[in-house]
Amino acid sequence: MNRRQFIRQSFIIGAGFSFLPSAGNMFPTVSALPTKSRVVQITNSLVRYRHGFHRAQIEKMLDDGIAALYDTEEPGKIWRQLFSKKDTVGIKVNCLSGERGSSHKILVEAIAENLQQAGVKPKNIIIWDRLNEDLENAGFRINIENKNKIRCFGNDAVAYDNRLYLNGSVGSLITRTVTRLCTALINVPVLKDHGIVGVTLSMKNFFGAIHNPNKYHLNNGNPYVADLYEMDIIRRKVRLTICDALDAQYEGGPPFKPQWSWQMNGMLMALDAVALDRVGWQIIEERRAKEGFPSLKKAGREPAYILTAGRKGIGQADLSRIDWLKREFG
């Protein structure tokens, strides 16, 4: 049985809405926000072996996640609808914390494989983050020159656009990877705690796209994180968010702290980054409570920027209006 057959056989879809935006205009406009945003949480106890992860299990999780997100039995078709051979797709990883605390290379490779199956040429796939050095520390190999392979580089390799992008509290230069090279983005943050802004998930991951992230941690990142993600140049290009929760962290982030991490063996997938962030925040709160830690609010770092993003209409931040689908393997 191949993985697609497996998906079909094991498919269980919860009741809920279905919306399938067309490629090129993937993100609904503010007025078209669905009443419920779907976030798919997949965990798989079979994904991990002693020294790493099983690629096949990761692929299975991706397939199942896409299928659940779109109420379909054909995830491959969804990838083809989301991305075309004309696209240059940037995969925004989070690599600040070395191999264990960053977006896992094996997951990113599986995502890139899906893109290629959808017709995107390897040279038109760019794995990127702030610095080459960060990518290398997380296990990625820099490839700027070889156009026949998937490219991988930091903003330091391509520099920032000269234009100052302004929105609300934010005024920043944005990496040319976003402004000039990529037509579409897949956001691959990591599920983890952040010592200043509470949690660092989908929206916050785009601090790695700008030249001055250090300026926007004041007031627990509120409203800076929301203002940045609201920018069309970013938000309109993000077609999918896949949050890496293979290893997750509930305290001491963003650097990797093994004593406060747990093997969640999971991932979160959504089209609505705000909804995903709200769910991720909830998962971290629940884990903190379980481990005897105070809530992020009591710790003085409630990620209120997520609520701000909801109020601004960037996405859904009300948990009661989020269709949170939980899927478990193994």
Place this chain on the structure above:
Amino acid sequence: MAEKKQINRREFLESCGILTGAAIISGATPFAASSLPAKDEKHRVEARWYEKQPHKKVKCKLCPRECVVDDRERGYCGVRENWNGVYYTLVHSRPCTYHIDPIEKKPLFHFLPGTIAYSLATVGCNVDCKFCQNWQISQIRPEQVDNLNLPPEKVVREARRAGAPTIAYTYTEPVIFSEYMLDTAAAGRKAGVKSVMISNGYIQAEPMTDLCQVLDAVKIDLKAITEKFYREVVAGELKPVLDTLVLLRKLKMWTEIVYLVVPTLNDSDAEFRNLARWIRTNLGKDVPLHFSRFYPQYKLQNLPPTPVKTLERAHDICQAEGLHYVYIGNVPGHRAESTYCPYCSEVLIRRRGYLILENRIVDGKCPNCQATIPGIWH
């Protein structure tokens, strides 16, 4: 079969149109890419003012923000990094720009008038003024621009070679490169070259006191006299800046103040009056106060340039409140660019823009009434 052309990394980037140049600021010298040393992203010098905390965190003690910084993270300024529990400055000996400026450009009007200052800056700043003129270098990180390798002794040599009696730490915010400034000013003092700090004054007392051991003058940008303005426009706080001014007074450091007048945001009569009264009460009547003209910049492009009449109103209010040396800047040819004796009204230094047309001060005194004119004249 056609031979494939191999291209190197630079050619690739150029073909993508994605090579960046050095940052460019008005009045400063960006380096030509060809004259630059290789990028040196690993350059780190341990910071001088910080505390170690549990779990490899550090607490910066340089500016009032007191950033608590996790391992591999940076402080608000973007130029200090925690690496494995040790806090480093990334900009020591790594200026992004230098220029030879008239000292009047700083502006310092009572400090060696008519001389030049070897002026330099690294990237970075510990505030984020919406009207920043130099945001292309103040609001970026070291790895985002080409930097020179210019150790303190070399700065002093270059200043002397240029005939500059003074080194000015300026353009961005020298607080964030305090270690470099301290070492350079100390080297300069040994060689008979003075040092002036052109700053926002957003610094803790200990580093400011340390710096005063080797500095000769300080200019403080007092951006407003309300916390509201500092909070909303500067992303900082007023009180620590006022504390710095009082500290400088206590340490007998020659200090001048600039107040950038931003239409509708800090230009009311009451604010000018409060400003003058605070200076008179806490620093004395003799501290020079420069009102400077705002031009739309950076994040504040929806306001017009400051009307000259507003600057004149500010000038008149502060003079009426008893301040002796009130100037108007960024309005070349205005009579309030010149220095007048506060006792006999004699013109002492006639200026036009950055030019000194006439300097009549003799041995620090008014030639007419012999009143002592405060400043550093030799």
